[in-house]
Amino acid sequence: MMNSTVNEWTIQELENKAIDIRKDLCTFIYRIGIAGHLGGELSMIDMAVALYYKYMNYDPKNPEMPERDRLILSKGHCAEALFTIYQDMGMYTMDYMVDHFETLETAKFSMHPNRKYVDAIEASTGSLGHGMPIATGLALGARMSNENWRTFCIIGDGELQEGTNWEAFMTAGHYQLGNLVAIIDKNDLQMSGPTNLTNSIDPLDEKMRAFGWEVIEVNGNDMGEVCVALESLPPSDPHIRRKPICIISNTTKGKGVSFMENVVGWHAGVLNKEDLEKAIESIENTRKVR
Template sequence: MGNVDIELVTQLEDKAIDIRKDLCTYIYRIATAGHLGGELSMVDVAVALYYKYMNYDPTNPEMPDRDRLILSKGHCGETLYTIYSDLGMYTMDYMVEHFNTLATGKFSMHPNRKYIEAIEASTGSLGHGLPIATGLALGARMSGEKWRTFCILGDGELQEGTNWEAFMAAGQYQLGNLVAIVDKNDLQMSGNTANTVTVDPLDEKLKAFGWDVIEINGNDMREVCEALESLPESDPHVRRKPVCIISNTVKGAGVAFMENVVGWHAGSLSKEKLEEAIESIENTRKVRQ
């Protein structure tokens, strides 16, 4: 992986800090349990994709040649909602008003394609996002389209067999227009992933399934940018190995009292905890400078 523009990295780092603060505020305002641990761990990758590396227009989220993003770990949809709000697609007030209400509910703990046009697929039943992404990538090839499909997965959901069927199929068809990103924060609802059903050695398994693998610190924006910039051009006429970015992250990244704490797989925030979380996130900006 080569060098990246440091000014770009700095801009994206600042944006990730803003998104983390807005995300915590959103969870506080909807007054229900979000999945902040995994939502915070994937912020850096999601910010890099939406603000730089995906072909995406927030004013036209269904443009035909857009890159597709499937959030397989759908319980972390509030991260995407917060980004959509920052991009001007929805106001925060609107998303709070329309969260989990029977009459007007559009936003919920799991993203719903039927109600949110920016969502490519309704997800949350873990293990199904990568099969969908594989189908999209194959469809793009058959249609001669150059757009790329990204899929963000959790490491815990790699315990689901449908993911491995998709890994196998994508390797077989050499879907070079498919990029899987595993948010590997090593924790799941029941505890440490390695003590539940280990997915390691993940890099060796993926390579055996016919994938190229890039391993990074997924909470280091420079490494995230280097990985995304190193991706080969998406060309429907060229068969090459699909790429998996193993994004090693910290659950609850940016909020000191949440980091690597399994209890923050899900939870809500009091006003006091929100203030503490925002202060902690803002302190990461001071450390970076």
């Protein structure tokens, strides 16, 4: 599945877009003035950008079109990453999101995604471990309805210490839901420290294969590898029974911001003006000169 050739211009465009989104995300967190979960948000940006701007069937002008691909953000505390993408795609302005972020009477945006208030959100998540069961149900529903859309689910590695994920993995493998893609953002850190010291999930690839999944492992902060993995996905067809696909996306927590990378304390944090300036500079310095 990893033999696909990706246009180099596509990779460059998505790399630059990921840099812009990271900068906007930091600006958004600074402007709302409360702790954002920047560590895990920054680690998943490359994958999320590739999905929304290239590899998902998705129209920001019509976020509820019936034939759209669905993305469930199981690690719901990282919703600000998606909000930042939505504003870049023209669905909202940043000013609007800031003005309606956890306000007493007019809240629409919050630290966790709320399907009731944000049309682009597929499910209200953040009670960790429950996004994968929702995604499995959606994929099974698509099969029963003879719909060709695909379901993606972005999961944090710390979430895999929750049993509901493994029930969902077992169910998806049993029903051979080939229209389901689980993307595990494996940044190896969670709020309490290194994932392998809290409750090790390794060897993850072997476990997923044992549960009946096909496994692709990539550097999730290398846009080239991300694109090859996503472009190599077979067409979604509800009538074909095949193994669901798990992309193990090995990433760096806090990716792009030098003082946040692999630092547990930036699982969540507030940015002051000096932090923001340093973060923007650090992110911009990752832009490749070609």
